[in-house]
Amino acid sequence: AQKVTQAQTEISVVEKEDVTLDCVYETRDTTYYLFWYKQPPSGELVFLIRRNSFDEQNEISGRYSWNFQKSTSSFNFTITASQVVDSAVYFCALSEARRTSGSRLTFGEGTQLTVNP
Amino acid sequence: EAGVTQSPTHLIKTRGQQVTLRCSPISGHTSVYWYQQALGLGLQFLLWYDEGEERNRGNFPPRFSGRQFPNYSSELNVNALELEDSALYLCASSLAGGVGIYSNQPQHFGDGTRLSIL
Numbered sequence: 381a382q383k384v385t386q387a388q389t390e391i392s393v394v395e396k397e398d399v400t401l402d403c404v405y406e407t408r409d410t411t412y413y414l415f416w417y418k419q420p421p422s423g424e425l426v427f428l429i430r431r432n433s434f435d436e437q438n439e440i441s442g443r444y445s446w447n448f449q450k451s452t453s454s455f456n457f458t459i460t461a462s463q464v465v466d467s468a469v470y471f472c473a474l475s476e477a478r479r480t481s482g483s484r485l486t487f488g489e490g491t492q493l494t495v496n497p
Numbered sequence: 498e499a500g501v502t503q504s505p506t507h508l509i510k511t512r513g514q515q516v517t518l519r520c521s522p523i524s525g526h527t528s529v530y531w532y533q534q535a536l537g538l539g540l541q542f543l544l545w546y547d548e549g550e551e552r553n554r555g556n557f558p559p560r561f562s563g564r565q566f567p568n569y570s571s572e573l574n575v576n577a578l579e580l581e582d583s584a585l586y587l588c589a590s591s592l593a594g595g596v597g598i599y600s601n602q603p604q605h606f607g608d609g610t611r612l613s614i615l
Contacts, residue, residue, distance in 0.1 A: 415603065423585060425606035471540065482528060482552055483591050483604055487540040 382407040384474050386488035393462055394496050401457040401491045403472030411477040414455045419469040462495045501607035503588050509613045510578050518573040518610045522590030529571040535584035546571055578614050585609045
């Protein structure tokens with residue numbers, strides 16, 4: 381069975397601080413995909429990134445960066461110089477590369493990030 | 498490009514009633530997924546439809562069902578509503594995978610339907 385754990389339920393920071401959201405996953409598969417989604421108060425889940433299990437290169441997109449380490453089964457997300465608009469719930473998710481399950485996502489519990497002015 | 502659209506936005510029902518939620522995927526997407534986001538339970542996978550067929554379902558009772566139409570839009574039906582069915586129901590769509598194996602294309606979500614059971 382697969383599982384995603386986001387141990388940080390809530391994080392509160394002041395604007396311009398850097399913040400890292402932790403994600404630890406469990407799977408028996410060697411091929412899998414990891415995702416991060418953002419859920420603002422409006423409710424829609426916004427796709428941020430997808431990584432496959434064979435690509436451990438870190439990725440940077442503007443103020444966002446992701447650190448994928450298979451050795452520790454972690455896929456952490458860092459926001460640099462946080463802004464108030466970053467306030468949202470962030471979900472880490474996992475999907476296994478199986479025909480029978482498609483892109484079915486297993487989500488972590490989510491981390492509520494609040495960025496205060 | 499229009500995103501995933503869901504209707505209705507909000508719905509209030511009473512126990513024992515039946516409800517139908519609707520979802521239109523992004524143009525070109527053939528896969529539709531349904532998720533339930535209930536308070537305290539997180540986001541849980543409900544159903545996956547692709548090319549008009551139900552391909553996989555999560556750990557939900559049979560009173561949760563649905564279908565996908567030839568235009569790839571989808572309906573989620575919930576019968577005999579119970580109080581614990583109160584939740585945000587999210588629909589997502591994605592491109593189908595490549596030949597041989599699904600390549601886990603990113604799912605794009607709608608705004609959801611908030612269902613309240615009284």
